[in-house]
Amino acid sequence: MIEHNEIQIMTTEYNTFIRITEKVRDIVSNSKIKNGVVYVITAHTTTGIAVNEGLECLESDIHDLLSNLVPEDGNYAHARFLHSYGAMGNNPTGHLKSHLTGNHCVFPIADGTIRLGKAQEIYLCEFDGPQDRTVYITLMGE
Amino acid sequence: MKTPVIDIHAHPWLFEEVCTTEEQEAFVIDMTGLYKSGSFPAEEHFIQMNYNGVDKCVLLPLDLTTTHGVSLGTNEQVRALQDAFPDRFIGFASVDPFRDDACDVLEHAFGTLKLSGLKLHPGKQRFYPSDEALEPIWQICEKYNKPVMFHAGMSVEPYTLSKYSHPMEFEELAYNHPNLRICLAHMAWPWVKEACMLMLKYGNVYADTACLYFDSAREFYDQVLTKDIPITWVDRGLRHQIMFGTNDPRLEAIRMKKALEALPLRPSTKELIMGGNALVFLGLEEYTRD
Numbered sequence: 001m002i003e004h005n006e007i008q009i010m011t012t013e014y015n016t017f018i019r020i021t022e023k024v025r026d027i028v029s030n031s032k033i034k035n036g037v038v039y040v041i042t043a044h045t046t047t048g049i050a051v052n053e054g055l056e057c058l059e060s061d062i063h064d065l066l067s068n069l070v071p072e073d074g075n076y077a078h079a080r081f082l083h084s085y086g087a088m089g090n091n092p093t094g095h096l097k098s099h100l101t102g103n104h105c106v107f108p109i110a111d112g113t114i115r116l117g118k119a120q121e122i123y124l125c126e127f128d129g130p131q132d133r134t135v136y137i138t139l140m141g142e
Numbered sequence: 143m144k145t146p147v148i149d150i151h152a153h154p155w156l157f158e159e160v161c162t163t164e165e166q167e168a169f170v171i172d173m174t175g176l177y178k179s180g181s182f183p184a185e186e187h188f189i190q191m192n193y194n195g196v197d198k199c200v201l202l203p204l205d206l207t208t209t210h211g212v213s214l215g216t217n218e219q220v221r222a223l224q225d226a227f228p229d230r231f232i233g234f235a236s237v238d239p240f241r242d243d244a245c246d247v248l249e250h251a252f253g254t255l256k257l258s259g260l261k262l263h264p265g266k267q268r269f270y271p272s273d274e275a276l277e278p279i280w281q282i283c284e285k286y287n288k289p290v291m292f293h294a295g296m297s298v299e300p301y302t303l304s305k306y307s308h309p310m311e312f313e314e315l316a317y318n319h320p321n322l323r324i325c326l327a328h329m330a331w332p333w334v335k336e337a338c339m340l341m342l343k344y345g346n347v348y349a350d351t352a353c354l355y356f357d358s359a360r361e362f363y364d365q366v367l368t369k370d371i372p373i374t375w376v377d378r379g380l381r382h383q384i385m386f387g388t389n390d391p392r393l394e395a396i397r398m399k400k401a402l403e404a405l406p407l408r409p410s411t412k413e414l415i416m417g418g419n420a421l422v423f424l425g426l427e428e429y430t431r432d
Binding site: 081 | 174175176177178179182186189190192193298299354355356357358359360361391392393394396397
């Protein structure tokens with residue numbers, strides 16, 4: 001059986017990490033699927049899905065790491081007018097941070113519960129906000 | 143009291159309050175060329191404004207009755223948006239100058255709807271600002287002391303011709319109507335020096351910073367405002383005539399504001415650009431140039 005869900009999040013910062021673990025946990029708990037896996041997948045190319053320990057200090061360190069790897073004033077080919085959009089492609093940092101972070105994570109479901117390590121937190125990583133964001137939560141199992 | 147930060151150039155095109163049908167949304171996307179965009183509630187715009195430190199924004203609709211049969215937001219919709227969010231929105235009117243009832247529409251927009259100015263797009267509405275047929279429009283604006291925001295310079299939108307919006311096409315209007323405040327949007331890019339010439343010569347001519355067509359916002363402003371013209375022109379002779387604008391939703395409001403703030407300008411000049419000049423342009427404050 002496959003079950004598709006989605007959550008909407010209106011972000012409020014340009015770059016931010018939003019903890020979505022409880023939303024995913026609730027969807028798994030309310031699902032008919034009791035054993036299988038759950039995928040958490042972003043619908044966007046300037047966001048990421050990450051798993052790490054839910055600590056403010058780590059969030060700050062990861063933010064600094066990505067900002068150093070992908071500085072705002074870098075020389076980006078994407079900084080040009082995009083005719084297919086009718087708009088500027090002035091968000092290369094968002095795309096590159098998204099590329100580094102990845103678009104999804106996956107966890108086991110056992111006995112109707114998501115199996116997370118004690119330190120594991122699921123994040124929606126916003127790299128081009130504020131924007132209205134969609135995260136797909138897809139469950140596969142029985 | 144702190145001067146409010148005012149985005150003098152934003153569009154309500156994609157607000158759900160304007161895109162009330164799928165047909166209207168498709169029309170907006172076709173007309174604006176924002177091919178991968180979709181509508182969203184006006185309140186979402188405030189989240190970006192809040193993050194960006196913008197207090198108010200001017201909403202600019204566009205009446206395309208005779209050229210395309212509809213409008214990119216009506217005057218009534220803009221009035222309703224301003225009524226719903228009076229602390230955040232300043233509504234402008236638009237009128238297709240070639241519609242038979244253009245003067246009636248504008249009288250209604252200023253007299254009844256109490257909108258704060260007029261938006262026109264010569265390149266899309268297909269008129270020259272010096273066309274004598276538009277004289278009644280200018281007289282109504284002067285009668286109500288309302289400014290005119292013109293698209294000026296190149297337009298990246300479909301169905302536009304840039305020849306109508308070269309800065310030199312605005313000189314006769316500025317000359318003949320010294321009491322009519324007009325803004326050449328987008329710094330009239332790429333004709334920035336010509337726009338500066340008009341601002342130097344005519345105190346009723348303004349420009350806004352809603353331009354970003356190459357590179358990053360920081361690189362583009364560096365080119366346009368420190369290389370194409372020296373930044374000292376902005377900081378000295380034109381400091382009372384340039385206004386902060388974003389052209390939202392097409393351009394990059396957050397990165398543009400950061401790039402503007404990073405320019406080597408006096409703090410007092412930045413305050414004028416970010417809101418002080420808009421208050422004068424809108425007729426809410428007075429400034430007499432010496």
